[in-house]
Amino acid sequence: MKAPTFTQSMSWLHTWSGLLFGWLLVPIFFTGTLAVFEPEISHWMRPEIRHAPAEPARALAVAEARLRQVGEGAPIWRVQMPSSRQPAVGIVWGNREQTREEVLHPVSGEVLPVRATEGGHFFTHFHAELDAGKVGRAIVCLVGLVMLAALINGIVVHKKIFQDFFTFRPQSSAQRSWLDAHNVLGVLGLPFLLLITYTGVVILVDSYLPAATYHFYDGKAGGPRGDVVRSFERRPAGVAAPLPSLAPLLQEAETVLGAGHVGWIGIRAPGDREATVQFMRHLDDRLGAVADHITFAAVSGWELGRQTEWNPVAYAFRTQVGLHLVHFGGYPAQWLYFLSGLAGTAMMAVGLVLFTIKRRKRPGHEFGAATARVYGAIESLNVATVAGVMLASAAFLWANRLLPADLAERAAWEIGAFFAVWALTLVHAGLRAPGAAWRGQLYAAGLAWALLPLCDVAGAPGLLDAMRLGVDLTALVGGLALVYLGWRVSRRFAAAAAKEAA
Amino acid sequence: MRIYQSWTQVLSRVLAAGLGGYAAAWALVFALGVWLPLARVSLWFLMGQILPVPLLLALLWAFAASSAARAWGWLLALAALLAGLGYLGKVLS
Numbered sequence: 001m002k003a004p005t006f007t008q009s010m011s012w013l014h015t016w017s018g019l020l021f022g023w024l025l026v027p028i029f030f031t032g033t034l035a036v037f038e039p040e041i042s043h044w045m046r047p048e049i050r051h052a053p054a055e056p057a058r059a060l061a062v063a064e065a066r067l068r069q070v071g072e073g074a075p076i077w078r079v080q081m082p083s084s085r086q087p088a089v090g091i092v093w094g095n096r097e098q099t100r101e102e103v104l105h106p107v108s109g110e111v112l113p114v115r116a117t118e119g120g121h122f123f124t125h126f127h128a129e130l131d132a133g134k135v136g137r138a139i140v141c142l143v144g145l146v147m148l149a150a151l152i153n154g155i156v157v158h159k160k161i162f163q164d165f166f167t168f169r170p171q172s173s174a175q176r177s178w179l180d181a182h183n184v185l186g187v188l189g190l191p192f193l194l195l196i197t198y199t200g201v202v203i204l205v206d207s208y209l210p211a212a213t214y215h216f217y218d219g220k221a222g223g224p225r226g227d228v229v230r231s232f233e234r235r236p237a238g239v240a241a242p243l244p245s246l247a248p249l250l251q252e253a254e255t256v257l258g259a260g261h262v263g264w265i266g267i268r269a270p271g272d273r274e275a276t277v278q279f280m281r282h283l284d285d286r287l288g289a290v291a292d293h294i295t296f297a298a299v300s301g302w303e304l305g306r307q308t309e310w311n312p313v314a315y316a317f318r319t320q321v322g323l324h325l326v327h328f329g330g331y332p333a334q335w336l337y338f339l340s341g342l343a344g345t346a347m348m349a350v351g352l353v354l355f356t357i358k359r360r361k362r363p364g365h366e367f368g369a370a371t372a373r374v375y376g377a378i379e380s381l382n383v384a385t386v387a388g389v390m391l392a393s394a395a396f397l398w399a400n401r402l403l404p405a406d407l408a409e410r411a412a413w414e415i416g417a418f419f420a421v422w423a424l425t426l427v428h429a430g431l432r433a434p435g436a437a438w439r440g441q442l443y444a445a446g447l448a449w450a451l452l453p454l455c456d457v458a459g460a461p462g463l464l465d466a467m468r469l470g471v472d473l474t475a476l477v478g479g480l481a482l483v484y485l486g487w488r489v490s491r492r493f494a495a496a497a498a499k500e501a502a
Numbered sequence: 503m504r505i506y507q508s509w510t511q512v513l514s515r516v517l518a519a520g521l522g523g524y525a526a527a528w529a530l531v532f533a534l535g536v537w538l539p540l541a542r543v544s545l546w547f548l549m550g551q552i553l554p555v556p557l558l559l560a561l562l563w564a565f566a567a568s569s570a571a572r573a574w575g576w577l578l579a580l581a582a583l584l585a586g587l588g589y590l591g592k593v594l595s
Contacts, residue, residue, distance in 0.1 A: 003568035004505040012505050013565045145554065149561045201554040209524060209557070211531035212549040216542040227543035313540075317547040 010153035015355065021146045022352045023381050024130075026345060027389040028140060032127040032196075033341030034120070034393060036326055036334050037471070039085035041120030044471040045400045046103070047460035048114045051467060054082035054106035056260060059089045060250050062109030066102065067091055067270075068243075075236070077267040082106045083282060085467070116410040117400055122418070123393070131415070134207055141204035147197045151190065158183055175357050178350050185347035192340040193347075199324035202317070228314045232295035232305040233276055236269035241299050243270045246277060249296050253279035256294050256306055263291065273299055284330075288315050289322035342478075349386040356382060356434070380429035380437065387441035388425030390482065394448035394475075395421035401459025435493030442486030450479025506570075514570035522577030523560025529584035530556055536591035 004012070034041065043049060063079040071077050071093035080090035089104040103112045118125070129136035186193070206213055206221075217223030246265070253262055263282030269275045275298035280291040294306035310318075322328060326337045356379050359366075367374040399417035403410055429437040453472035457464070464472070506512050531549050538545060560577055567573035 006566055008505050009565045010562075013562075145557050145561060148554065148558050152558070152562060198554055201557075202550055205550055205553045205557075209527055209531075209553060211528040212535070212546045212553075215532055215535050216546050224543055224546040228547075311543060311547070313544040314547040317550055320551060 007156060010156040014150055014153045014157055017146045018150050018348075018351050019355050019378070021143050021150070022348055023385045024139070024143045025147055026348050026352065026385050028127055028130075028143060029341060029345045029348060030389055031123040031393065032200075033338055033345060035124040035127050036338045036341060037474075038120035038124050040467050040471055041123065041397075042117075043085075043087070043467045044456070045117045045119045045397070046112075046114045047456075047462065047468065048112045049088045049103065050463070051087045051465035052105065052107055054087060054089070056081060056254070056262060057247060057250060059106040060246055060265065062104050062106065063089050063091050063265075064246050065109060066104055066111070067093060067267075070100075070102070071270070073271075075269050077270055079265040079267075081262055081264065081282075083263070083284065085284075087467075088112060113405075115400070115405045117414060118411045122396065122415055126418075128204070137204050137207035141201055141208035144197050144201040144204065145208075148194075148201065151186075151193055151197065154186055155190075158187075175354070178354050178357060182347055182350040182354060185343050185350065189340055189343045189347060192337075193344050196324060196337075196341070196344070199320045202320045203324060224314075228311050229293075230305065230307045232278070233268055234274045234297075234304070236272040237274045239273040240271055241273040241275070243267075243275055243298055244301070246298075249277050249298075249301060250279070252296070252301075252303075253294050256308070257281040257292055261285075267298065270298070275299060276304060283322065283325075283327045285328060287322045287328055288319040289325055289327065290315060290318045352382045352386060360434075376434075377430075379434045380426065383429035383434070383437045383441055384422070384426040387438065387445050387482075388422055388429065391425055391441060391445035391448055392418045392422035394445060394452065394479075397452060397475075398448065398455055401455050435490065435497070439486055439490040439493070442482055442489060446479045446482030446484075446486055448479065449475045449482060452476070452479065511570050515564045515567075515573055518570065518573040518577055519561045519564035522574055522581070523557055523564065525581040526560055526577050526584065527553060527556045529581045529588065533584040533588035533591070536588045536595075 059082050060079065067077050067079070071091075074093040075095050076093065076099070078090075078092040080086070080092075082089055087106065089106045090101060091104060092099050092101045094100055103114045104110065105112055125131065127140075129140060132139070210219070210221075213219055213221060213223065246267075250262065250265075254260070257279060258281070261281050262279050263284075264280040266278040266280070267275065268278070276295050277298045278293055278295040280293045283289050283291060288310070290310050292306075292308045295304045296302065297304055326334055356375065359375055365371050396414055396418040399414045403413055403417075407413060425441055428440065432440065452475035456468065456472050506515070531553070534549070535542075535545050538548075540548065563576065564573045567576070
C-alpha cells in the first residue's frame with residue numbers, strides 16, 4: 001500500500017475526526033451560541049425581575065441598606081451593580097466558606113422573590129466544561145484543537161475554496177447540496193470559526209496541558225492571576241468602627257473608572273477599623289477582559305490603590321479571552337457572534353449528515369459484518385447530538401416555567417430536565433429509522449422553541465420587558481426554522497423512499 | 503476510505519498526535535521558559551496564547567507523515583531536543 005498523499009491524509013482526518021468529535025462539537029457550539037446571550041437568558045429565567053431604569057447611586061444605596069440589615073458580622077459583602085443586560089441589584093454576603101445572596105429592585109430596594117435557577121450560565125458552563133469540571137475543560141480543549149485541525153484540513157480538502165464559496169446547488173442531488181451548504185457555511189464563517197476556536201483553546205489550554213503552571217508556578221493554579229491583579233486588601237484590626245456611607249466613595253471611584261462603569265463592589269471586613277471597599281469596572285466596552293479597580297479604606301475614605309494599567313502580555317491574553325466572551329461591542333457584536341455561531345453549528349451538523357448520506361448511497365464494508373449496525377448507531381448519534389441537544393436546551397427553559405417556584409433543589413431539576421430529555425432523544429433515535437428520527441426530533445425541537453413564548457406568558461404572567469420579548473421572539477423564529485427544516489428533511493426521505501420503491 | 507494500512511497504524515498515529523504532540527508541546531514550554539528573558543507571569547500568559555499552535559501542528563503531522571513510525575520519530579526527537587535545550591539552559595544559568 002502506497003503512503004497516502006497529503007490531501008488524502010487531511011481528507012481522512014477531516015472525515016473521521018469530524019465525525020467522532022462532531023458529536024461533542026455540535027453540542028458545545030450550540031450551547032456556546034446560546035451563551036452569547038447568557039444575561040438575557042438569565043433574565044428570562046427569572047421573570048420576577050422587571051427591567052427598571054437604574055441609577056448607580058440609588059442602586060448602591062439600596063444594596064447598602066439591605067446589607068447593613070442582613071449582613072452584619074459577615075466579613076465579605078459584594079454588590080453587583082445593575083446594567084442594561086442585568087437590570088437588578090445582586091448582593092452577596094458571607095465568609096470564604098459560605099455565602100448567601102439576594103436580588104433587589106434597583107430603585108425600591110424590595111427583595112425580589114426570584115426562583116432558584118442556574119440561568120443562562122448553565123449553557124456557558126456546559127459549553128466550557130460539559131458539566132464535568134476540570135476533566136471536562138481538558139476534553140473541551142482537546143475538542144477545540146481537533147476543530148482547529150478540521151478547519152485547516154477542511155481548507156486543504158476544498159482547495160477550490162473561492163469557487164466553492166460561489167457554488168450552491170440546492171436543487172441538485174442531496175449529497176451535492178449538503179456538501180455545498182457545508183462548504184459555503186464553512187468558508188463564509190471561516191474567520192469567525194478560526195477566531196472563536198483558537199481563543200477558546202487559549203482559554204482552556206492550561207487545563208489540558210498545565211506545563212506553564214507547573215514550571216513557572218509550581219503547579220499553583222491561582223498564581224498567574226495573583227501576579228497580575230494587584231490587591232489592596234488589609235488584615236482586619238479586630239477593632240470595631242462603624243462603616244460610613246459608601247456613596248461618596250462611589251462618586252470618587254467613578255471619576256477614575258468612568259460614570260456608570262462600576263460593575264462590582266467588594267467590601268471586606270465591614271464594621272472593622274481596617275475595612276476596605278473595592279470598586280471594579282465592568283467589561284462591557286473593551287476587548288481585553290480585565291477589570292480596572294480602585295480600593296479605599298472604608299473608615300477614612302482614603303484611596304489605598306488602583307489598577308488601570310496591566311501587564312501587556314497578560315492584557316493580550318485577556319484580549320483573546322474578551323474576543324471569545326463578546327462582552328464588548330453591545331448587541332451588534334453579540335448578534336454577529338450569535339448568528340455566526342448558529343451558522344457554525346449548522347456547518348458541523350451538515351458535516352455529520354454528509355458522513356451518513358455518502359454511505360447510505362453506497363454501503364461499504366468499512367466495519368466488516370457490523371457495518372450496517374455501526375452506520376445505524378452513527379445515524380442515531382447524529383440525530384441526538386444535533387436535533388436532540390436543541391430539544392434538550394428548549395426543555396431546560398420549559399422546565400424553568402413548569403417546575404414549581406419553591407421546589408427544593410429547583411436549579412438542579414432544571415439541569416436534570418436538560419440531561420433527561422437529551423438521553424431520551426438518544427433512545428428515540430436508536431429506536432426509530434433515520435428518517436423518522438430526524439423528522440420527529442426536528443419537529444419536536446422546533447415546536448419546543450417556537451412555543452416558548454406561550455410557555456413564557458402562561459408560566460410567568462405580567463408585562464414582558466424588551467429582554468424577555470427578545471428571547472421569546474428569537475426562540476419563535478429559530479423554532480419555526482427548525483420546523484421548516486424538519487419538513488424539508490422528511491420530504492427528502494420520502495422522495496428517496498419513493499425512488500427506491502420504484 | 504482506507505488510506506492507512508491497518509487499525510493499529512491508525513491507533514499509533516492517534517497516540518502519536520496525542521502523546522507525542524503533548525510531550526513536544528510540554529518540552530517547548532519548558533525550553534522557552536528557560537531561554538526567554540521574561541518574568542514568569544509574562545511567560546505564563548505568553549504560553550497560553552501560543553500553545554495551540556504546536557499542539558495543532560503535531561496533530562496534523564501525525565496524520566500527514568508517510569508512516570506512523572515517522573510520525574512518532576519526529577515528535578519524540580523534537581521533544582527530546584527541546585527538553586535537552588531546556589536542561590542545557592538550566593545547567594548554564
